[in-house]
Amino acid sequence: MTTATASHDEHxxxxxxxxxxxxxxxxxxxIGTLYLWFAFIMLLIGGALAMGIRMELLQPGLQLMDPHFFxxxxxxxxxxxxxxxxxxxxxxxxxxxxPMMVGAPDMALPRMNNWSFWILxxxxxxxxxxxxMEGGAPAFGWTFxxxxxxxxxxxxxDFFIFAVHLLGFSSIMGAINIIATVxxxxxxxxxxMDMPLFVWTWLITSFLLIGAMPVLAGAVTMMLTDRNxxxxxxxxxxxxxxxxxxxxxxxFGHPEVYIMILPAFGVVSHIIPTFARKPLFGxxxxxxxxxxxxxxxxxxxxxHMFLTGMPVAGELYFMYATMLIAVPTGxxxxxxxxxxxxxxxxxxxxxxxxxxxxxLFTIGGxxxxxxxxxxxxxxxHDTYFVVAHFHYVLVTGALWSIIAATFYWLPKWTGKxxxxxxxxxxxxxxxxxxxxxxxxQHFLGLAGMPRRIPDYSLQFADFNMISSIGGFAFGASxxxxxxxxxxxxxNGKPAIARPWEGAKGLEWTLAPKAQYHSFNIPxxxxxxxSESQHS
Amino acid sequence: xxxxxxxxxxxxYANDCFYLGGYMSxxxxxxxxxxxxxxxxxxxxxxxxxxxxxxxxxxxxxSLHMMVFWxxxxxxxxVFGAMFYSVFAHRKSKGAVAAQFHESTKAEILWTLxxxxxxxxxxxxxSKTLINLEDTSKAEMTIKITGxxxxxxxxxxxxxxxxxxxxxxxxxxxxRTDLKPQHYLxxxxxxxxxxxxxxxxxxxxxxxxxHNWWIPAFGVKQDxxxxxINDAWAKIDEIGTYRGQCAELCGKDHGFMPIVVDxxxxxxxxxxxxxxxxxxxxxADSATKTWLKSDLMAKGKDVYEANCAGCHKIDGSxxxxxxxxxxxxxxxxxxxxxxxxxxxxGKGGMPTFKMLGDADLASVITYERNAFGNTASVVQPSDVKxxx
Numbered sequence: 001m002t003t004a005t006a007s008h009d010e011h012x013x014x015x016x017x018x019x020x021x022x023x024x025x026x027x028x029x030x031i032g033t034l035y036l037w038f039a040f041i042m043l044l045i046g047g048a049l050a051m052g053i054r055m056e057l058l059q060p061g062l063q064l065m066d067p068h069f070f071x072x073x074x075x076x077x078x079x080x081x082x083x084x085x086x087x088x089x090x091x092x093x094x095x096x097x098x099p100m101m102v103g104a105p106d107m108a109l110p111r112m113n114n115w116s117f118w119i120l121x122x123x124x125x126x127x128x129x130x131x132x133m134e135g136g137a138p139a140f141g142w143t144f145x146x147x148x149x150x151x152x153x154x155x156x157x158d159f160f161i162f163a164v165h166l167l168g169f170s171s172i173m174g175a176i177n178i179i180a181t182v183x184x185x186x187x188x189x190x191x192x193m194d195m196p197l198f199v200w201t202w203l204i205t206s207f208l209l210i211g212a213m214p215v216l217a218g219a220v221t222m223m224l225t226d227r228n229x230x231x232x233x234x235x236x237x238x239x240x241x242x243x244x245x246x247x248x249x250x251x252f253g254h255p256e257v258y259i260m261i262l263p264a265f266g267v268v269s270h271i272i273p274t275f276a277r278k279p280l281f282g283x284x285x286x287x288x289x290x291x292x293x294x295x296x297x298x299x300x301x302x303x304h305m306f307l308t309g310m311p312v313a314g315e316l317y318f319m320y321a322t323m324l325i326a327v328p329t330g331x332x333x334x335x336x337x338x339x340x341x342x343x344x345x346x347x348x349x350x351x352x353x354x355x356x357x358x359x360l361f362t363i364g365g366x367x368x369x370x371x372x373x374x375x376x377x378x379x380x381h382d383t384y385f386v387v388a389h390f391h392y393v394l395v396t397g398a399l400w401s402i403i404a405a406t407f408y409w410l411p412k413w414t415g416k417x418x419x420x421x422x423x424x425x426x427x428x429x430x431x432x433x434x435x436x437x438x439x440x441q442h443f444l445g446l447a448g449m450p451r452r453i454p455d456y457s458l459q460f461a462d463f464n465m466i467s468s469i470g471g472f473a474f475g476a477s478x479x480x481x482x483x484x485x486x487x488x489x490x491n492g493k494p495a496i497a498r499p500w501e502g503a504k505g506l507e508w509t510l511a512p513k514a515q516y517h518s519f520n521i522p523x524x525x526x527x528x529x530s531e532s533q534h535s
Numbered sequence: 536x537x538x539x540x541x542x543x544x545x546x547x548y549a550n551d552c553f554y555l556g557g558y559m560s561x562x563x564x565x566x567x568x569x570x571x572x573x574x575x576x577x578x579x580x581x582x583x584x585x586x587x588x589x590x591x592x593x594x595x596x597x598s599l600h601m602m603v604f605w606x607x608x609x610x611x612x613x614v615f616g617a618m619f620y621s622v623f624a625h626r627k628s629k630g631a632v633a634a635q636f637h638e639s640t641k642a643e644i645l646w647t648l649x650x651x652x653x654x655x656x657x658x659x660x661x662s663k664t665l666i667n668l669e670d671t672s673k674a675e676m677t678i679k680i681t682g683x684x685x686x687x688x689x690x691x692x693x694x695x696x697x698x699x700x701x702x703x704x705x706x707x708x709x710x711r712t713d714l715k716p717q718h719y720l721x722x723x724x725x726x727x728x729x730x731x732x733x734x735x736x737x738x739x740x741x742x743x744x745x746h747n748w749w750i751p752a753f754g755v756k757q758d759x760x761x762x763x764i765n766d767a768w769a770k771i772d773e774i775g776t777y778r779g780q781c782a783e784l785c786g787k788d789h790g791f792m793p794i795v796v797d798x799x800x801x802x803x804x805x806x807x808x809x810x811x812x813x814x815x816x817x818x819a820d821s822a823t824k825t826w827l828k829s830d831l832m833a834k835g836k837d838v839y840e841a842n843c844a845g846c847h848k849i850d851g852s853x854x855x856x857x858x859x860x861x862x863x864x865x866x867x868x869x870x871x872x873x874x875x876x877x878x879x880x881g882k883g884g885m886p887t888f889k890m891l892g893d894a895d896l897a898s899v900i901t902y903e904r905n906a907f908g909n910t911a912s913v914v915q916p917s918d919v920k921x922x923x
Contacts, residue, residue, distance in 0.1 A: 060715060060719065060720075061709075061710060061711060061712070061713070061715070062710045062711055063711075066787075066854075067787050067788060067789075067790060067791070068787045068854070068857075071784070071786070071787065071789075134856050135856055135857045136857075139786075139787070140784065140786075141784045145744075145745055145783075145784070147743070147744050147745075147761060148744040148745065148784065148785065148786060151743075151744075151883075151884065152684075152743065152744055152786060152884045154857060235762075236760075236761055236762020236763060237762065241762075241763070242745060242760055242761060242762070242763075243760060243763070276625075276633065277627070277633040278633040278634065278635065278637070279635065279637035280637065281636075281637050281638065281639075282637070282638050282639075282642075282643055283637070283638070284638075285638075285643045307747060307756055307757055307758045308758045308760065308765075309757070309758060309760065309763065309765035309766075312665060312666055312669045315665055315669070316662055316665065316666075319658070319661065319662075319665070320658060323654045323657070323658060324654070326650055326654060327647055327650050327651060327654070330646065330647075330650045331643065331646060331647060333614065334614070334642075334646045337614065337617055337618045337621065338639075338642070339637075340618065340621045340622065340625065341617070341621050341625065342621075342625055342631070342633070342634040342636075343621070343625050343631070343633045343634070344625065344626070344627040344631045344632055344633040345621070345622065345625055345626045345627060345631070346626065346627045346628070347626075355618070355622065358618065359615060359618070362611070362614065362615075363611075366607040366610075366611065369603065369607065370600065370603050370604065370607065373599060373600075373603055373657065373661045374661065374665050375595065375596050375599055375661055375664040375665045375668060376596055376599050376600045376603065376661070378596060378668075378754060378755075378756045379585055379593075379596055379600065379751060379754065379756065381747075381756060381782065382747065382782040382783060382784075383782070443582065443583045443584075444582075446582070446583065446584050446585045447582025447583065447584075447585075448582070448751045448779075448780075450749075450780050450781070450782045450789075450790070451784075452784045452789060452790075453780075453789060453790030454790050455710065455720060455790050455791075456720065456790070457718065457719050457720045457721045458715055458719050459582055460582075502633075534637060534638075
């Protein structure tokens with residue numbers, strides 16, 4: 001302890017040296033880095049599982065694995081990608097960027113910040129360890145519908161429940177921290193409507209997290225007692241109802257979908273104005289649209305359940321409410337395009353990812369609209385059409401924005417520039433392969449291929465093979481991505497403080513490699529005004 | 536339609552190119568061209584789009600699907616058209632100077648209201664279809680469908696017919712071989728038979744986990760919830776064979792519980808009912824007599840492979856610890872009463888098998904007790920009957 005305090009002098013508040021820097025850190029940048037690397041490792045693990053899935057599906061027949069193991073792969077792929085990769089990556093971005101964007105020195109609750117990160121590797125470790133347990137990992141899908149996940153589940157399910165609880169704690173603490181930071185640590189002269197869109201979307205997402213994660217905790221706790229303590233929440237023979245599980249799950253699950261996409265909207269709302277050299281179109285309508293989407297996300301959950309035997313009135317209501325989401329989402333897309341309109345565009349790597357986000361996410365939005373039409377959902381439900389839909393919104397939506405953000409802010413994080421031509425090669429490789437991977441899945445679903453099956457009849461063979469080859473190519477693109485990022489950190493050319501000509505935002509007023517504590521003196525009113533998105 | 540055809544041929548073309556990639560070294564371009572022509576000729580096999588189906592509901596669903604699809608296409612052309620125009624025209628390298636406009640309340644109101652109008656226009660036919668397809672009150676006959684891990688049970692309550700439908704052996708035996716039978720994974724050992732032009736109500740439930748009974752051509756897809764009964768209906772217009780699959784993850788063999796329905800004329804349906812009733816009566820008779828061990832073992836092997844081998848494996852080795860082995864099992868070598876109790880009522884993850892007939896159960900229990908090197912007692916149908 002004495003060495004640690006000795007290195008702190010009043011003028012230079014730098015990081016500790018060695019491994020303990022990362023264990024004990026309370027610094028938002030260090031913790032953001034930890035989150036991002038954790039998310040990236042989980043992305044690679046989840047991606048490796050997906051490679052296993054696509055290898056089995058390359059040809060009809062069972063070539064590589066038992067169907068039970070296949071179900072473990074699909075389940076763990078979904079859980080790891082949602083809870084291990086996408087969510088922590090956005091918390092990492094939030095940690096890195098929010099204090100810099102609101103003119104604060106650090107997060108409001110730095111010790112809790114450390115804790116909420118360090119829960120994650122343990123939760124992820126517990127989740128992954130189920131693969132090595134007797135009976136295997138959870139094999140009931142990432143949606144873990146009862147009673148498949150209660151009476152009929154492997155013993156490792158209790159470890160899964162514990163891991164979900166831990167992940168929930170971590171997310172709620174992260175959300176509280178972000179709300180506290182945005183509301184209390186903001187530069188005194190920054191009004192709410194001066195905040196950059198990324199901060200706004202994260203603030204709204206935090207409220208979604210605080211609302212939704214306890215519901216998930218409730219669902220898994222009921223599972224736990226059903227499995228171990230003789231309750232019958234989801235067991236009809238004891239007076240329970242398996243459909244109630246789905247209501248509770250999706251009351252969490254639908255806001256969760258927006259937890260994974262609202263910060264993505266924020267990221268894209270920074271990148272497009274920068275490279276169009278034009279202010280964001282309709283700043284305030286963007287804020288209101290985000291808030292409306294967040295509100296609507298709480299009242300549409302049963303559109304995942306049109307086939308459970310809901311009354312017609314329920315189906316009609318959930319169909320109308322779901323279709324309504326297209327309106328604020330449309331507003332966002334129109335605003336991004338209006339931002340590009342009559343701009344002076346250049347196409348550096350972050351812009352390529354952002355524009356392709358708008359394009360591909362909108363395709364996911366169209367298939368989402370189709371799925372929202374309840375009678376048509378009868379034919380789409382639980383087919384590859386759904387798989388294609390949610391991979392278009394989560395991979396070419398959420399993940400796309402995370403990669404865009406990485407290239408956009410990497411110079412600020414490292415003080416160095418990445419290799420632009422390699423990054424462009426990586427972009428084209430990824431965007432072609434991801435479409436070869438997911439686009440044919442629309443056809444498979446419409447032709448009647450159910451999801452979550454390890455083997456399929458012969459008429460699905462061709463598109464599955466195309467999809468698998470696309471999958472392997474997309475998976476391989478992450479090798480190049482890793483190289484580009486590591487190469488930037490190690491050998492990148494020095495960056496300037498504002499490496500993008502049109503970039504606005506307080507973060508660009510900091511040193512090329514942002515200093516350890518972002519703003520020790522709050523930025524002035526003039527600076528906030530001139531760096532705001534609506535000037 | 537031209538656009539759709541274009542899309543299809545593009546996909547087929549991409550498909551061909553793709554295939555050729557792997558074999559290019561072996562094939563001359565002439566051969567390549569002929570393969571491209573052949574596969575274009577049979578592209579209907581590829582299945583790019585939803586099919587219309589053979590009920591009024593499935594056709595309504597299809598036209599809703601196409602309507603929403605074309606609305607999306609039109610919106611996509613406008614929105615992406617504007618975006619790509621901007622990407623090409625408003626670039627710095629062409630000397631574009633950025634305008635500085637950044638809001639327009641008029642535009643925001645316009646692109647809020649226009650989508651609302653489009654959505655209302657879509658919601659009206661969707662609501663009509665939905666209300667129609669949920670109304671099962673006009674049914675002329677009813678069948679009950681029960682999902683089991685991993686097979687379907689069909690009951691015709693009024694006709695007194697009941698049977699189990701498993702994945703066909705031809706598919707089961709070719710899971711790990713290169714040669715696949717016709718209708719691989721979409722064939723069963725006993726098909727459902729239904730009359731044409733008759734309004735049929737399906738009562739759908741489950742015995743263990745949630746399953747989902749889906750025949751795309753009927754536009755019927757409904758969850759089978761344990762402890763609850765859902766309903767759906769169809770009036771099938773065309774005689775033929777229709778295939779579907781379980782559409783809700785239900786455990787290990789979710790991918791291996793197909794549905795096959797033979798839709799026949801009303802006269803043929805009546806004949807089928809009479810035949811089924813006669814064989815049900817014969818089965819009831821055979822359950823009262825005493826069977827030879829060799830007959831029990833022979834029948835037991837078939838029942839075992841259809842119902843038990845999925846978990847306990849053909850050679851009785853199981854997948855411990857979730858699915859215990861039959862070989863040297865304490866239960867299969869212990870008292871017959873305990874063995875029958877587990878098969879009849881299930882235990883933990885193992886479902887009940889009481890829907891099987893006395894003769895089937897007696898033979899499968901006898902088989903389990905005397906195959907795989909086990910040596911235990913023979914169980915007669917009358918024993919099963921009294922154990923129920």
